[in-house]
Amino acid sequence: MKITAQTKICMVIGDPVEHSLSPQMHNAGYVALHVDDEYVYVACRIDINQIENFVKGIRAMNIQGVSCTIPHKLVVMPFLDEIDEVAKKIGAVNTIVNENGKLIGYNTDWLGILKPLEKITKLENKTVALIGAGGAGRAAAYAVKSQKAKLMIFNRTFDKAQALAEEFGAEAHTLADIENVKDSDIIINTTSVGLKNKNETILPKQYITNNHIIFDAVYGEETQLVKDAKEKHAQIISGIEMLLYQGVEQFKLFTGYDAPVEIMRKSLL
Ligand code: ATR
Numbered sequence: 001m002k003i004t005a006q007t008k009i010c011m012v013i014g015d016p017v018e019h020s021l022s023p024q025m026h027n028a029g030y031v032a033l034h035v036d037d038e039y040v041y042v043a044c045r046i047d048i049n050q051i052e053n054f055v056k057g058i059r060a061m062n063i064q065g066v067s068c069t070i071p072h073k074l075v076v077m078p079f080l081d082e083i084d085e086v087a088k089k090i091g092a093v094n095t096i097v098n099e100n101g102k103l104i105g106y107n108t109d110w111l112g113i114l115k116p117l118e119k120i121t122k123l124e125n126k127t128v129a130l131i132g133a134g135g136a137g138r139a140a141a142y143a144v145k146s147q148k149a150k151l152m153i154f155n156r157t158f159d160k161a162q163a164l165a166e167e168f169g170a171e172a173h174t175l176a177d178i179e180n181v182k183d184s185d186i187i188i189n190t191t192s193v194g195l196k197n198k199n200e201t202i203l204p205k206q207y208i209t210n211n212h213i214i215f216d217a218v219y220g221e222e223t224q225l226v227k228d229a230k231e232k233h234a235q236i237i238s239g240i241e242m243l244l245y246q247g248v249e250q251f252k253l254f255t256g257y258d259a260p261v262e263i264m265r266k267s268l269l
Contacts, residue, residue, distance in 0.1 A: 002037035009061070010041045010254050013054065014069035017045045021219075021268055022067055025247050028267035032260040039064070039255055048075060055079040058096065058103060065254030066096040067247075073135055080105040090142050092135050094246065097253050106253060109139035112246030113188065113215070114146070116237045121186070121213060123147035129181040130170075131202050132190035133160040136217050140188050141168040149186075154178055156191075181207050188215040194223040201225045208232040217242050240268050 012022040026041035046054050048071050055076065058066060068076055073092040077083060080096060083105045087093050093105035117123060128144045130137060133155040141164055144151050151170035155161035158174045165172035173180060181187050181203065193202040194216065201224040208214065214229035219239025229236050244265050251259035 003040055004037055007037060007040050008064040010039060010065040010067075011063065012041075012043045012067040012069060013046045013072055014043075015045050015047060015071060017043045017069065020069065021243060022247060024267050025244070025264045026251060026254075029251055029260050029264050030255075032263040033257055035255065035257065046072065048072065051075050052079055055103065058098060059101070062098065062101075064098050065250065067250055068094050068096065070135075077105060079103075086110070086142070090138050092138065095250050095253055107139065108246040108249035108253070109136065109242075110143040110146070111249045112242035112244070113140045113217070114143040115245040115248070116241035117143075117186065117213070117215065120235060120237075123149040123186075125149065126185040127152065127183060128186045128188060129154060129184035130188050130190065131155070131175075131178075132217075133157070133164045134190065134192075136190035138164065140190050140217070141170065144188075145169060152180065152184060154181070175202070178203060179207055181212075182209070185211070186213045186215065188217065189225055190217045192218065194218045194225055195220070198222075199224055201228060203228075205232065208234050210234055213237065215242075219243050240265070244268060 012020050020043050023041050023043050030036040030039045073094055077093050080103045087105050087107035090107045094109050095106040097104050127150040129152045130140050131154045145168045153161045153165050153170050154173045156175050161172040191202050193200050195218050205228040210233040212234040214234045215237040216223050216225045217239050248259040
């Protein structure tokens with residue numbers, strides 16, 4: 001262990017947080033770059049009612065960087081000194097950087113959607129079917145529209161689909177219209193369906209074709225959606241890629257170093 005009195009602390013907060021793969025991913029990056037004496041990355045379970053105290057703790061302990069997961073991405077915002085423009089548009093912060101005592105909120109989730117897609121296709125003029133209109137859905141909508149793709153949003157609660165569609169310039173649908181994904185090139189699932197029950201899927205297999213790119217933001221074991229997409233010979237992006245690329249961007253924000261992407265990916269597999 002190379003931790004000394006000069007080592008800077010980074011961490012992920014959530015509730016629960018014990019399942020998080022972020023510590024192994026960031027620490028693997030520090031070791032690979034031989035900066036594991038400069039930085040260490042841990043996890044803290046923070047009760048949502050303690051968020052204001054936690055932000056005081058960042059200042060008191062001079063913590064270098066914080067990754068925020070559920071349920072902290074929105075509630076942390078009022079206690080920061082500045083919110084970056086993109087995070088404002090997405091309406092959530094998944095990254096806090098301590099820049100010489102000033103706490104700045106960023107959002108890197110949208111890059112977790114965009115970077116893996118950009119590796120296999122150009123988004124401009126493509127049609128994207130986004131399923132889900134929660135926090136991850138907002139980040140995905142921002143990513144898709146930043147590249148001038150056409151966006152259709154499908155959500156169980158129509159009002160939420162409609163509100164997001166109006167904000168980002170998209171078509172809104174309920175899940176009853178899910179067969180309309182046939183008109184899309186790319187399908188992104190940002191709902192939590194498949195997270196707890198691996199046999200559940202939000203998208204009936206019959207609507208997947210071999211022309212589709214299927215991005216399932218749910219990570220962990222192979223989901224039913226990913227299994228169905230494989231069977232239909234669609235191109236697949238797993239949720240691990242989203243976790244990786246939102247983390248790659250955070251790594252740079254926390255340390256100033258370019259992240260060793262392949263080593264961080266390996267640490268997640
Ligand atoms: P996150 O921040 O991870 O996106 P969220 O904001 O709670 O989490 O959003 C969860 C998304 O999954 C929502 O789009 C939700 O649909 P509703 O807006 O109708 O609640 C969707 N979702 C969760 N469970 C679902 C289920 N069983 N069937 C369909 N959609 C579901």
